[in-house]
Amino acid sequence: KAGVTQTPRYLIKTRGQQVTLSCSPISGHRSVSWYQQTPGQGLQFLFEYFSETQRNKGNFPGRFSGRQFSNSRSEMNVSTLELGDSALYLCASSYPTGGNEQFFGPGTRLTVL
Amino acid sequence: KNQVEQSPQSLIILEGKNCTLQCNYTVSPFSNLRWYKQDTGRGPVSLTIMTFSENTKSNGRYTATLDADTKQSSLHITASQLSDSASYICVAQSGGSYIPTFGRGTSLIVHP
Numbered sequence: 001k002a003g004v005t006q007t008p009r010y011l012i013k014t015r016g017q018q019v020t021l022s023c024s025p026i027s028g029h030r031s032v033s034w035y036q037q038t039p040g041q042g043l044q045f046l047f048e049y050f051s052e053t054q055r056n057k058g059n060f061p062g063r064f065s066g067r068q069f070s071n072s073r074s075e076m077n078v079s080t081l082e083l084g085d086s087a088l089y090l091c092a093s094s095y096p097t098g099g100n101e102q103f104f105g106p107g108t109r110l111t112v113l
Numbered sequence: 114k115n116q117v118e119q120s121p122q123s124l125i126i127l128e129g130k131n132c133t134l135q136c137n138y139t140v141s142p143f144s145n146l147r148w149y150k151q152d153t154g155r156g157p158v159s160l161t162i163m164t165f166s167e168n169t170k171s172n173g174r175y176t177a178t179l180d181a182d183t184k185q186s187s188l189h190i191t192a193s194q195l196s197d198s199a200s201y202i203c204v205a206q207s208g209g210s211y212i213p214t215f216g217r218g219t220s221l222i223v224h225p
Binding site for chain 1: 154155156157158159162202204211212213215216217218
């Protein structure tokens with residue numbers, strides 16, 4: 001099976017812009033979770049989607065949003081980018097829920113200038 | 114507040130040696146504890162998953178232990194290899210909620 005794929009792998013944006021990141025889970029996986037990883041805070045949970053519904057949400061501002069499509073692919077959007085949003089954004093998929101083993105993608109490295 | 118503390122923050126060992134990484138957690142109610150290995154520039158890879166009823170779990174040269182009473186876990190690496198150089202992250206998950214709590218990780222460097 002192909003692993004979790006994320007696009008793009010690298011992204012450079014300026015403050016105030018918005019960005020959309022994409023995640024394709026492993027075939028058959030219905031749960032997709034998003035994480036932010038920074039040197040200062042480590043890994044932090046953003047949100048989890050299952051069957052197109054957000055099941056859980058971490059402690060991030062409303063500028064961070066996501067959605068999941070009927071084919072389980074997921075997108076994450078960050079609006080009004082701030083310098084502090086520079087991070088590695090990881091998505092992980094699992095079957096059938098997030099409580100099972102998660103498989104991470106390679107991440108999208110976002111740099112905000 | 115749920116927390117996961119890992120020690121040491123970094124560790125340097127010689128190839129072939131054993132090492133043990135520590136993880137203390139305060140997550141309630143506790144559901145499971147996971148250890149991940151993350152190579153530089155890559156996403157984390159699951160090593161072990163343990164529920165409260167499991168004391169030990171192995172994955173090749175990696176052995177994780179869990180003491181649910183003291184809320185401590187350890188990851189033991191046997192006969193280290195250069196490819197073990199990575200960050201090792203401990204994650205505790207609470208029951209009833211999916212939201213995981215991550216440790217800051219232990220950076221392991223294995224020298225030849």
